[in-house]
Amino acid sequence: MLNKSIYLILIISLVFAISFWIGFNVNLLPAEASINAPIYDELFKILFIIGLIIFIGMTIAVIYSLFKFRKRNDQIGDGIALEGNLSLEIVWTIIPSIIVLLIGLYSYNIYDRMGGMKELNHNHEMMSSNTEKIWAGISQTSDNEIAINNLSIEVSAMQFAFLFNYPKGNFISGELHVPVDQKVSMKMESKDVIHAFWVPEFRIKQDIIPGQPTILNFTPTKVGKYPIICAELCGPYHGGMRASIIVEEESDYNEWFNKNKKPEVNL
């Protein structure tokens, strides 16, 4: 009996050790290039480790049972007439409930840190009235920093392209240029069917919906060129609907911005 429980403890700790080792050493995610990314990766690591423990544990239990309790050739008759064990069943109801609840609370915390629970404000004093209803998105800010830095961008999506309107510069670009380490606020609307704005390196995604503006705020942290991918089936060329986001140093960004800037037209 004592021997058995020692083996059990040994196996459980081995499962934990393997899961933690894999969780910390195997990286399944692309580069981290926004403030959201390390927060997301933290959540991913935790879920990955818990998942590995459960998966490896269950797999070992199934394979061990198949091996240990297999019917030998000379055996006849049945196994033990064990119809249940209430205390055991209560244990494996309560423990998963607690794990699930803790994961839920933790992911709420993560979501809050990503800005998911902030009010959906968008600083577009020129382009939209304050009463316009924003339906959904991730907002990271409620201050005026964005308006000051000219980083309000209007995204319109259509079959099969993204267009980025820089209202402060009065121009439209097919490439999204943003300066590193500054908050960017985007208001997105579709001209035809549903599209989605996804940058894997930023770990953010938001559908772009016809008739309902959505918001997406983010802060890039790493200079580079990343793909913008449409993630919602939008027609035959859905797979080709891509654009690039170019994160650059502020001076490079300003140079690009001033080159494209057009004088305001007074109507």
Place this chain on the structure above:
Amino acid sequence: MTISIDPQKTNNESLQPKGWLRYFSFSLDHKVIGIQYLVCGFLFYLIGGTLASAIRIELASPMSDFMPRDVYNQVLTLHGTIMIFLWIVPVVNGAFGNYLIPFYVGARDMAFPRLNAVAFWLIPPSGFMLVASYFVEGAAQAGWTAYPPLSITTPQSGQIIWILSVLLLGGSSIFGGINFIATIIKLRRPGLKLMQLPMYCWAMLGTSILVVLSTPVLAGTLILLSFDIIANTGFFNPVLGGNVVVYQHLFWFYSHPAVYIMVLPAFGLVSEILPVHARKPLFGYTTMVFSIMGIVVLGLVVWAHHMFTSGTPPWMRLFFTIATAFIAVPTGIKFFNWVATLWGGKISINSAMLFSCGFIINFVFGGITGVALAQVPFDIHVHDTYFVVAHFHYIVYGGTVFIIFSSIYHWFPKVTGKMLNEKLGILHFTITFIGFNLCFAPQHWLGLNGMPRRVAEYDPQFQFVNQISSLGALLMAISTIPFLINVFLSLRNGKNAGDNPWNALTSEWLTSSPPPVENWKGEAPLVEEPYGYGKEISEQK
């Protein structure tokens, strides 16, 4: 006016064709209807599988080079629709439900035999229509979800045929659901209590409740969508002031419970198979019943987790996260109970057992990624990517389809009177298990790293992993060959099974193989302990 149907009379042998011809007739025998469902479903599985192979061939290279882009979208739409509505739902509900439920409740037939036959005969024409729509103006190409406005703007005839076909299949499903509820509640043999029913009855009761509550919502939604397409109404058309997100809510109000309509019956079937081959009672009968009902209730209030990146406000995202994650609790109970059922048994390692254990391992994996996907911040990155594709194939293929095969190995002797060949069966399992995991496990990585779903072309850096996945798909396609050979060989020269080759205790085994039209020659047996394995030994002591 009441019409009393005495199954013995309606199945009057002079009225019904005999031999193999009865499988092409409007038979009222629940066993014939069950086989009709199974064979019809399997033919559609072969069509859906061919489409899947076409998708994997296209994705073996990063360019869109195997078929035109719009045909690719038609292929993925048909693949999803056929696999869900013509293979998994009809087989796991209609085929096994019709065959087994009357046995389990001790009845001679289902409550409404004619409705039952109508429910089946809706399937072949609607399936034929769906496949044939390719030759009209092109099949539907907006995905099996048919989100507007895409479904409104793509070629109309294909989309309308798709809607009509899914409406008929939904109708068939509702007829079946009503029939199962009535049979389980009202046709139980005198003396048989609810809590003595085999677990599959409980699973089918829960599933049928979901079918009856949620399928009408899908039907209504698709009718509104068809109005938008044909009559230029504006329910979901933003140009006319419609709201596209409302469609998604209505669609997923059915289509999330549809996941449980596909997996709950499999949970029931595996609960029948494991105790027989492990020679042990089902562990924790009462908690199993309550967890089924818990899944039914929770399954109705989680639909918006499919819409975390659509137009859903933050509070809604949170509510659906918690509700979804909690489904893991009743589901987890069932898996722990199945492993506990194996523990201490005398397990026969045969094809049925291996497929059931493969199901447990695959489904646990899919369940874990499911809990992760329920978390809003996690889902926002991987939503609509190959991660999701991998997740739901682990649930519906690694889960339900493995159980369909397990059930075929388990009940084939009862249905035909012949045993299936075990060597070919184990070969079938091995190729399927390896192929399946090779095909879908790498797709998790693809999704995390930036490959969206439903694309015909992708970033060339993903080519190698996609080729591994395609290799797995090839193995899955090959794995049907030993299965088909096995079925045909065993039908011709299989070993005679006898009445009860597994020494099982449930009532379908207490009659001849194949069973007579009236199920039992004499009175229906009263099985008070469907899982009473090991009892005789303890009594002898």
